[in-house]
Amino acid sequence: MTLELTNCTYGYRRWKPPVLRDFSYTLPEGLTILLGPNGAGKSTLLKLGASVTRPQRGRVTLDGSPAGTAPYRRAVAWMPQDITPMPTLTAREYVAYIGWLKGMNRTDAWKQARKALVRVNLADQVDSRTNRLSGGQLRRVGVAGALVHGARILLLDEPTAGMDPYQRRVFRDILRGLTEDVRVLLSTHDVADLAEEADHVTVMHGGGVIHHGNTGTFLRHTPPGTLEGRAAEAAYTELLRSRGVAA
Numbered sequence: 096m097t098l099e100l101t102n103c104t105y106g107y108r109r110w111k112p113p114v115l116r117d118f119s120y121t122l123p124e125g126l127t128i129l130l131g132p133n134g135a136g137k138s139t140l141l142k143l144g145a146s147v148t149r150p151q152r153g154r155v156t157l158d159g160s161p162a163g164t165a166p167y168r169r170a171v172a173w174m175p176q177d178i179t180p181m182p183t184l185t186a187r188e189y190v191a192y193i194g195w196l197k198g199m200n201r202t203d204a205w206k207q208a209r210k211a212l213v214r215v216n217l218a219d220q221v222d223s224r225t226n227r228l229s230g231g232q233l234r235r236v237g238v239a240g241a242l243v244h245g246a247r248i249l250l251l252d253e254p255t256a257g258m259d260p261y262q263r264r265v266f267r268d269i270l271r272g273l274t275e276d277v278r279v280l281l282s283t284h285d286v287a288d289l290a291e292e293a294d295h296v297t298v299m300h301g302g303g304v305i306h307h308g309n310t311g312t313f314l315r316h317t318p319p320g321t322l323e324g325r326a327a328e329a330a331y332t333e334l335l336r337s338r339g340v341a342a
């Protein structure tokens with residue numbers, strides 16, 4: 096399934112220049128990590144792709160069908176940067192609610208919610224109220240929400256922020272366990288953490304894409320003499336430097 100933004104322009108305030116102007120992007124197969132300094136426009140791209148917000152100009156489509164339709168919403172999952180706990184809901188109720196909003200019937204949503212929570216290693220927290228969970232646990236509930244309705248496209252906004260190293264490993268295993276036909280676009284500031292897993296890397300700055308290619312091409316920006324394990328970070332810093340951007 097191909098998610099495409101074509102000539103999209105989007106601004107939050109009418110009196111300010113748009114964040115994305117005439118922006119086009121096609122999500123490749125596999126896992127793509129989305130990098131860029133604060134304010135580059137990563138979350139805005141993800142929100143447009145998720146059809147949470149609409150471009151003022153341009154088109155967002157999935158295999159040519161416009162964003163916002165029920166099949167589109169069912170096929171595309173979005174995990175926002177800020178997961179707000181709902182004090183009255185348990186983790187399972189929260190995830191089932193997302194499934195229901197995405198068009199699942201109540202029985203399926205309830206069943207799949209448990210399975211999704213088990214996948215993110217929260218089997219022991221399914222009945223915990225969301226306001227009692229730690230920040231990292233809450234983000235895993237958010238990931239479960241993205242997995243619950245069997246989406247083919249996952250748009251994840253900083254899913255590993257606030258996770259401890261063990262949780263991040265669990266998360267990486269989840270990514271590895273996704274079936275081949277699921278495409279993932281994942282924004283992160285943990286450059287080192289995910290680069291090895293990624294098939295592609297997109298780097299944004301100032302509302303535009305300054306690099307897009309497979310992970311090998313990205314890593315070619317690593318300066319000689321870089322310490323082992325630091326290649327991705329060094330490649331990212333070098334790429335920004337070469338484009339005149341202060342990291």
Ligand SMILES: Nc1ncnc2c1ncn2[C@@H]1O[C@H](COP(=O)(O)OP(=O)(O)OP(=O)(O)O)[C@@H](O)[C@H]1O
Nearest residue numbers: 107108114131132133134135136137138139140176
């Ligand atoms: N709700 C909003 N209202 C007004 N301006 C916004 C809003 N959200 C984002 N912006 C502005 O849009 C621009 C792009 O923001 P965006 O959140 O897409 O960047 P980002 O790359 O995801 O940044 P970060 O890494 O800090 O999450 C920034 O200048 C930001 O201030």
